[in-house]
Each structure stands twice: as structure tokens, then as C-alpha cells.
Amino acid sequence: MENEMDATAALAGETTREGGGGGGVIVFCAARFQCEMVARSLSQRLRVAGADIGTNRPLASLVEELRRASGEKATGEKKATGEKKATGVDSRSVATLAECASLGIAWHHAGLQSEERLLVERGFRENTIRVICCTTTMATGVNLPASRVVIHGAYQYRKGGRGHELIKSRDLQQMVGRAGRAGFASLGEAYVLAPGPNEIDWSAIRPADGVRPKDRLAVARELGARLVSTGEALSSRIAKDGMRRVMLEAVACGLANTPREIRRYVGRTLLAALNDFQDVVARDATDALGWLRCGGFTVWDQHAFRWEASALGRAASAAHLTPDAAVRVVNDVRRARRRLILESDLHLLFLCVEPEPEPAATRRETKGGGIENGGGIDNGGGTNGGGTKGAPREPETCWLDEQNFIKIYGSLSEHEGRVANAVGIKADYVEGRMRSGRKDVTAEHKLQRRVCLRFLHALALKDLVSEVDQSTIVTSFGLKSSARLTQLQESAGRYAGQVAAVCGPMGWGDMEVLVARLQDRITAGAREDILCLTSIAQVGTSRARTLYNHGVRTPEAIASLSREDLVKILATRGPFERAPGRAADAILRGARQLCEEQRNATREESEAKLRELEKLAPIDDKENVRDEDADGKTTDGETGEGDDPTLDVDAARGCVVVRHPRALTSLEDRWRRERHYAFVFQPGKKAAARGHGSDASPPDGIALCFASNPRATFYVPIVSAGVHAAEVEERSRGFAWSVVRDVLGSSTGARKATVDLKPQLRAMGTADRADRAASTTTTSSSSSGSSIGVVGGEVVDVRVAGWLLRPDAAEFACGVTAGWAKIGEELTKNAPSKKSLAETITRFYHADGVDAAEVRAAARWTLGRTHTSRSHASAAAAALTAAACLAADRTAIVPRLSAAGNGALGAALRDVEMRLVPALAQMEATGVAFDPTVLRRQIRQANRRLVEIEREADAVVSAVPGAKPASLASSADVSRVLFEDLKLPPPPCAVVQCGGGRKRLRANAEVLAQLKHQSVLPGLVLEHRTLSRCVAMADEMVELALGGVRDEAHPGKIMRLRGAIHQTNTETGRLAMEEPNLQTVPKPRTFRMADAYAPGGARSPRREPSPGTEIGAEETLSVRNAFVAPPGAVLLSADYRQLELRVMAHLSGDEGLVTAFNHDGVPAHHPDADPFRCLASRWTGVAKGNVSDADRATAKQLAYGVLYGSGPARFAQEMGVTEAEARAQIEAFKKSVPGVETWRRRLIETAARASPPRVETIGGRRRVLPSLGPAAAAAVAGEDAKRRFRSERSADERRAVNTACQGSAADVVKRAMIAVRAELDPSLATPVLQIHDELLFEADASRVAEAARAVRAIMERAGDQYGFTVPLPVKVSAGGNWGDLVELVDL
8 A cells, every 4th residue: 555544554453453352553653743643543544442431441441531631621421323422432523632542542752741641551551542653762761562563654753844864773673673572472563664755865875786766665675674784773873972971971970981991881882792893882982082072071181091071071971961962051051140030930940941952953862763852842743834734834943933922022021021131032033033924044043933932931830830820821821731831841840950960060059059949849830838748649739739728838747637637628629629538548648658758768867877977986085097108108197095105297197186195295396386387177066057147166176287298187176165174084185275276376487377267266266255264253254255366477368368369260259158167068968069168279279289189188087988977077177178278378379479570469468358357257256236126116117108108009000090900019010000001201211222123111210210200109119119128128137136146245135246247259359248238238218107007006097196106207217226336335437438539539640639639728527628519610610619519419420420430321310411411521520630531541551461451459459351451352253242342341441440449448448447456445446347438336435535536547547558649538427326326526
């Protein structure tokens, strides 16, 4: 028969007519749409014996389950005659899988839900379904043997009507092998239907005897040859396409690294058994290794003579991705990290959607050799119109419903629009080419289409994980059916796991955590709060939400319920819960089983840890710790009670635990004599848990590494402070705290290296207090409750030094969740993926010659495994970190800072940054007094006002016919109401150009400020936004205070807030702060109440004003008012006036600026000393006394605009003038201070000539700006690249000016903090907070004026070191709280 469909029907019919004993038929098709098409056609042509749901109960049950799985409504049996009566389905109108299955025929492919696939497989295995039409993936993916196999499409389907490639040998053999497997018959039959000659790509068929006939017989001969092939096709495919992955995984897993191991590994593969190893496999393996090396996946270690996997290679192996796919994931994540938007999960969800495959060249082959179109929901299935039914309509173009996407794109919120822009969607493509219906022509067009489809899928997943109804999602995003959504969900869940696996080896721990958490939500299709419930069998998202809303929120809570209570809860779901009793039984079983599994897992983990601890050598008096040196000899790290308990420091190797008294004496003597060493404390047991927000715990031990023997480290436990001498023998032996304090506090010429000195100083202070408390009978030690330790002599923090050398590097940025306090956690099983502090140091300084292997050898822990208890892990980590610190200091820091030209940088480290560390530690230890009760009433009133604003806004919107309700927190909603419903004319600043001529209107604070005179709504929105931000900050402060530590000196309601001050987090040198960030505490917000409230908190129904809350009463929310002075003290603020502008005046030497900031000879603190009036006078040409307030304000704005590089557009918006007027004012102002522009050009030219291009602050710190160098411009090619380079260079020019001024101002403030610590009498005032150019003190209330004079004098002298040509006046204010400070003028 020439018709393939007729042949398939005849072959299948022969088997199905034999009844149930004859086995089934598998029909292999080339694509998903063909599976469904062939199955539907066979259901019309065949009458399968026994396929009657009226009499065949198993078949009827299977069909009903398929209907439920696909969401199809049950049709019931029809009371009709003939075929309808027998089957319940009209075979001439078969549409769904369930209807087709009721006739004994089904289809199977990856487009089905997993439950549907499992049901079809079960039906075929049980002989209920007799004919199954499937794709080639079933040949290797599912074990389903059959009596007869029919290969209907013996080719790999290609889109666009091009010639299809014949199926490969191994895939063909796998399909044929399905016939006659054990369990059905000893003999099976397989039929391969040769495709028509016009369907085949003849370029892949080898001619026979030089002749290439193009007929069906030639196709049949080629298929016959491939059926009896002995492996040539396998060789071609794996050797050329799969060998790269095989070799990468072998190298990354450590299976084969040396050439000898690789030869042995490849020689034992199936590929080697099927081919000539020397001629084929060896060549392909060598080519694969070369390709991997060029691609950056592997590195050849010339010294060790072995291959090692790079971070990229480890990432690809960990995620089980092909190298090409791993590169795509890495590029995606790298782009996302540059501008990650975390306002919602949308940006992360985009990363979790597997991208559509690129055309032709990068199609992925499945196990069986078929082509699997990745990415989109339809994946080659469904009906896309045009040509063959269900075939894709356009060659090499992914399926996308343009009209639906355009509609969704036009309704994106402002946040979603930012994400769309961030992921690479171009508005001109959507609004231009896609809206006009033009075809994609270039590769860029096709890439845009794939990105649009991926973004559409991310939007669908966003609704899915937000628990939006699935039918709504399917309808909104045009997904055809819930099966398509389920497929997308499963694909995204798998791909998210691969993305997370890639992030770990690449060092992107932040992204790994975010994506891994999102993966669980994608898999469950739920919010995070019900994830633990969805892990229970029979509990989906809907049931989990019902249980959660009834207060049942954990598996343990479900397991403790009675059956009756659970049935009542499930019954509240109404018609969605048809059998609550049966469901309750299944859920209770699942919950109890899950709880039992969790208990067993916890028990097994505890027992495993206990077994590991039992294997450890104990740290006690009788332990003899040995290690081998390079010659194989042993050296005693610590001896027992033998004849020679001394310690040979020079001969030691690895980490030596020192505890014997004589060994301790030897080590102490050497420590006191050593001229260069590194030390790192072992954090106390509560340090990691309590963190920076409270006093640190005393250290448990100390690790030392000497420059005279860098091949060993010495770990010594520290005897608890205050232990009496008589008790020492009864306790673990080590250094007394007094010994450690005295040696480190010595000001001898020893150079000391460490890392994170600031928290270690706080830990030393805690140990000092404990020592004093134990050695005295008095308890009045509160006066020194905030003391810190002292480390004398020359000290280097390798984190600070690394930041000075490379301020743009992110490795040494500080954070409260990492660093010294968390040391050792990365070595425990609880955190296997964390990078250790020592590893961070060695990697950072690797380019300077620090050898990680030598560091590890010097700190090799000999007391057992590092994956052990936290005590041993933190001790081992402290030793490793000490070795890394010494290596970094000796090999990198000393040589770099001693090199010619780096003298200023060395001075900045020595004289500023390291001297600043104790000041910051003292400030952190002291904290700021905070009274949370001050804010309680203010927050309550502010929340009431927010409710009032929302009610008033709703009234305004509801008064507009057809207006929809709007959320005041949504910029898109506010914009819609203002410009569409209220039809307010948008000001110029509201218009945002989106590309392609499209414009969008926004409603930010600037726009609202300009519109508030035209309607009441903009003012309400503006008030709501500013007040809600202030309320959020107040809530955060109160929560932190109530969870913090009370002020020991003043018990009661006053707490101490201690934020973490970070020295290495900005490139300009400014200090940063977190948890809490007290540098961003807002200024007071004043508002008026619209209603009156009763004192008890309830609304007064009669609107009778109560005292202080009458209608229209003015209220204030001031977070700063809660920062109070303790009894007997006041808060003193010292703030530099116009510090950055004064720095610019000094650096530029401009006569006008220098004169203005010298106040024309008027004393700096005189009321007439106004530099902005002087600048306005020069700018306008008006006498200083005649300068108006408006001109002064404009001059001030212009001065700061010149400093920060503001353009005419921004200045016009800020001053409310046109751009032309703004440009004219800027040019006129620049002409009045010509020296500024001259200095700016000179600064940029000097930075460009430096190697590398860099700018320096007044204190000698540097910031590298690569685009300023001439080599950067020469390397740019292409118009787009040149445009991006010009933008980057312009930004670097602004950064140069900003760093010179802002960075130099930071140098001045740091000098001031150092001088305050050194010179200010602590009994007068104590610094508690730094806010950029301002210092906040707690001063003695009886000596406020004296303290103010002393602070101001010290701070105003801070610029003398740099020879400032203008004064640096300091404004001093005082008050009972931070919000009510009053300037002190008569000092």
C-alpha cells in the first residue's frame, strides 16, 4: 500500500483483532502532533476487540481517571444505538485523549501531564489500551514491550516543510527492539514504513556505487542498512556531540584527570567497544578536551600534569547540563545579577524558564535521537495553523501568539515593564514588527521572539506561584489547556534546579538560595507559606490553602488532627471536595508517614554525626598530635606526659594544637619574640548566633602563624576569663586570657596580620569585662560595658588592605551574615556550599602569588575530619584563616604597598583605615540609646492616617464614572487613574520614552508634586507614599529594639541599637551600615488627622475631638525622636557644613569657590558667613547684600549639580524651568567658576594617563575607571558597542569627579573620627553614630558647652593634614533626642 496511514491501520488491525492475548501495538511517530493525528485516525479506522467501556470495567475506570487528570468533564454513557451505545463515544468525532482511550487507542508524548502519561503506560501494560502512538523518546525512556511495532515516521521531524533527516541507527534499533520482549511472546514483529522521497533530506544519505536514486526503494535500503549497523551512527553522534559532556563530567568528578586516567576511562566505554579506539575514540576525546579548554570549562595544570575543571566546568557537571547549555545559563544569571529586580519573583522566574532552542544549529537530540524542541509550552504540538494540521506555521520560529502577547505587554505594570526591559525585550520589536505582523528576518528578530515567549511563560508562572486559578492563567496567557500549564510548571521546576546547581560552583550563593527557594514554589505552584503542606500526599495547592486558613499549617498539625476534624475542614471546600472522608484518610496517612520519615531522617543524621564525633581524637591532656614533614618525619605538635614535652616551633608542620604547660611556655616565648605573625581568634560559641546586634562572646581560642615558619599554624584554647589558678588543672589547658591580651596589646615592633579586626576587638572587650568581673567582688563594671580590646603595634586587616588595592572587587564586601563571626560554619555539614573566609582571602590574593595549597598544608588539621562539630570546625577554620592572612600579608600586601608609587596607598592603610577600625568597633559596641515607647503612639496615629488617605482616595476615584479601584502603592494604578480616568494633563517629566516611538506615563514623586495643584488625589498619593516609608522604618526600629539588648547602665525602657558599620562596601570610601542602617533614618514627617479618635483607639462615632487628636490636629512621626540620650546625658551632633563642595573648592583652586568658602574674610561661624550668597553674587553680578533668597537657592542647586554632574534636563525638573533656561543658567554658573571645569578636565586626563586608569582621593585611596584609558576606546568596534562605550565613559567621568570630592570628604571624616578617639576626653562625650559628614555623641549634660567646643575644635582640624585652603566649619547641635536638636551658636 502506498498510503502510510492505510498501512499502519492494516498492521495494527491484524494484532488488535486477535483479542487480549495478542499483545499491543506501538506506533512510533516523528512528532507530537503526528502522534495525536495518527491515533485519532486509527480510532476511526479500527474496531479494537474488547474496547467497550460498557462491559470492560478496567477500561471504563482508566478512561474516567484520564478525564479527571486532564480536567475533562465526564460524558457518561449515551443511550443510543450502534457504536455510540457500545462505547459512549462517537469515533467520528474523537477529540480528547480520554475519548480516544475509550476505543482502546491512545497517544503518548512529553506534552501530556505526567499523570496522563502514567495512566496511558499502565493501560498499555495491562492490555486495556491495545494501540499506543508515541514519539521516539519512548524507545529508550519507558519500558513498554509490544507484540508489534510500527515505525510510522522513520525520520526526525523538521519544521517549515524542509526535508526530514532519517532516524539514526541506534534509535531505529531501539524502536525495533520493543517488539517481542519478555512477557508477551517469544517472537515479535517490527515494520518500518519508508517515508516518501519528497519528505527526506537526501544530503544525509550516502550514495551506493556512486548513484544516488531518489525514490522510496532507496529510502528503504538506507533504513535497512541502518537497522543492521554495528555502531557507526553511535560513534558519529556521541563522539562528535556527546564526548565533550562525557569528558567534562569525568574531569569534574575526578574520575579521570591525568592523560593516563583519561585513556583508561575512555577505553572502558561502550563507544570504545563499538569502534576502533585508536582511530575514532582517542581522536574525539582529544578534540573534546581541547574544545573544553578553549571554552573555559577545563584548565591544564602544567605543574601537576593533569586536567582540572574550572568553575564553569564544575557548574555544568553539577547541573548535568551540556557545555553549551551551561554557558547559556551562566550568561543568563550573569546578566540578571547586574540589574536583578527583586520587587517580585518575576525576574527570577524568567531565569527558571528554559529558553526556546535556537534554530537548527542548537536543536537538542533526545535519548532516542529524535529532536526535542525545548522551551515553550507547545513544543511542536498543538495546532498552529498553516500546512499540516498541528505543524508549526513558520520555519525556525518558536510558537508565540503575537496578539495575545501584545495585549499582555501593553498591560504590564511599571515593575513588570522594568523586568521586561532588563531581560532584553525591546519595545520597538513588540510595537513595531510584532504589532504590524511582519515576519522575523534577522537572527536578532528570532532571538527577540524567543525572549518574548520566555517572558510570557514567566508571567504565567508568576500567577501560578501566587495561587491564581489555573483556568484563569490558561485563558489569560493562551495556553490552550491546563496540560500545557502543567508541562511548563514541570519544565520550569527542573530547569530551576539546574540553574541553582550552576550558581553554586560559580560562587553566586545569593542567586543559588533565591532560585532554589523559588524552585520549590514552582513545583508546588504555591506561595511559600504552604510549601510544607504540599509535600504531603494528596494535598495540592487548593487543599493546602484551605488547611492553612483553618490554622493547620504543618504536617505535625495535620497528623495530630482527628479524622472528624479534618473532614469538617475539607468539607468547607464545597463542590471542589467530592469525597472528604476518603481524602481525609489519605491525607492523615500521608502526614503521619511524612512525619515519621522526617523523624527517621533526623535520627539518622544525629547518629551519623555522633559516629563522626566518636571517631575524632579527643582534645585532652594525654593527646599526642603528630604530623609529617616533607621528609616523612614526625614532629610533635603537643606531647603528653612523656620525657620531652617541649615544642619545636621551627620544625612543626600543619596545624599544631598546643595545650601542655611546657609547650605553652615555649610558644608564648616565641610569640613574644616574633617580628611578623598572623592571628585569628576562634569565635565564642555565641558569637555567630548573637551577631553584631549584641555584645560578642569571649573568644574560645586563638590561631597563630609565624613568618619565621609559615608552614605551620598553632591553635591554642583560651582558658575562660576569671578562672582561678587552682582550677586550671581541672579544666582544658591553654593560654590564660591575660597572656593573650598582654602579647597582642604590646606596642613592640611586631607586624600583625588578621582579618575582620573590628569584631575581634569587640570579642576582646567582652573577654576583658568577663576577666574584670571574675577578679573583683564589685559588680559596678557598667562604666566599661562598651569597652573593646587593644591590639598594639602595626596591624593589618587583609580585608581592608584588599579593598584598598581593589575597591571595585566585591569579594571583600562586609556583611552581617558572613565573616569572622561565622567562621567554621562552612566546614560543617549544615553549610556545605559556603565559601570559607580563608578561601576568599586566598582567591583574592591568588594573582599576587598566594598559593592555596601551601595555605591548606600549613593549617592541615590532624584531629580528624573537618566535617564535625562546630567547636572543632571553627578551630580548624581559625587556623586556616590565620595561615591565609599571613600568606596574603607576606606575599601580596607588603610587596604591593612597598612598591614605588604606592606610598600614599600604604599611608592610607597605616594612618587612616587601620586606625579607624578601633573607632568603629567602639561605636558599634556602644550603640545608640533607643526608646521604643516614644514611637508607639506615633505609629498608631500614622497608620490611622494611612487608612484615612486610602479612604479619601477611594472616594475621589469612585466619583469618576467607569474608574476602577486603584492601589496607592502601585505606580501603574495611580498613573491610570490620573491620566486616563481623571484625564489630568501629564507634565513633561511624566513621559518616559520606551523605544520604537512608544511612550509611557509614570507617576513618581516629581510628577505627583507637579499635579497636586490640579487635583486632590496626587497630594494624597504623595502623602501616602512618604508616610508609609516612614512607618516601615519606625516598625523596623521598634522590632529590632524589642529583640535587642537593654542598656546595662540604664535598665528600664531604654535599649541599645547596634548597627554593623562596614568599611569596605563602597568604592568612594564612605562607610556603610546595616541591621539597622541608621544612616537612612528619615527626618520627621508631619501630617493632619481627618477624623477624631477616642483615647482607647476606637473610632469615635460622634466625631467628638479628644485631646491632641481633634479633627485637623497636626501629628508628627519622627523616628529620630526615639533615639534618646540616657539619664544625665544629652545628644550632641557635629556636622560638617558643605564638606564636599569645600573639598571641590580646595582641589580645583577656583578663585571664586575659594573666596566663597572663605566667606570673604568673615569668620566661618558668623551668621553672615554664607558661601552660597557669595556664589550667587558672582553668578548674577549682584552685590552680595542684594542677592535674593531665590537666587541663593538656585546657586546652591547649581553648585551641587556641577559637583554631581547633573544635566540640564534634571536641573530643569528640579527648578521648574525649561531645559533651555536650565542650560543657560548652568553655562553662566560655570563661567563664574572657570577653575572647576579646568580642574575637572585635568582630573580626567590625569586618570586616563595612569596605569590602570584611576583617580585618587586626597588621602591616597584609588578607584580604577577602565573606560577612561585610551586602550579601552581603541578596543571598541561597532556602532552599538561605541554607543555603550560613550555612555560608560561619561559615567566614569562623573565617577572620577564624585570620587575625588566625596571620597576625599570621607577621608576627612575618617581623620576626624580617629582624632576624636585619640584626643577627646571620654568623660565629656562618647561617639555613638556616624552619618556620612555628621558625628553623633552622648555628652555629659552638665558640660555640654565644653564638649561642643572640644568636638568642634578637633573636627575642624581634621583637614590640616591635607593642607586645605578653605576652612571646614562644623555645625554643633544638642538636645534630649536626635529629632529635637538645637544648634549651639554661642560657643
